[in-house]
Amino acid sequence: MERIFAExxxxxxxxLASIAGARTGSVGFPQRFGSSLNVHVxxxxxAIDGVFEKTASCGTAPARPSHSIESSSCPMGV
Known part of the structure; x- marks a missing residue:
């Protein structure tokens, strides 16, 4: 169930990113018990709020909108 949600x-x-080859990611896990040790699955x-885009010179870097203030050939020093 969690895998379907993540996919x-x-x-x-x-x-929504409209970028060819964009990737995203998430981590999920089940919790089986509540705070009083009752069964509560x-x-x-x-989940990452955005996508990553693979670039030729920088590897994988966060995709930036076209109206971004910073204009760097290699965002975030990757």
Missing amino acids: EIARVTTR HFHTL
Whole structure:
């Protein structure tokens, strides 16, 4: 169930980015018990709010919008 949720988040995020070959990521895990040790199965998911774009000179770097203030050939020093 959590894998399907993560794949759907990745599909929507990469579609909205409109960048060919963009990648995203997430981490998820089930929690089986509540605070009073009662059975309460549910999932926690941390997902990247954006995409990563592979560039020829820099490896993988966060994709920046075209209106970004910084104009660097290698964003974030990657």
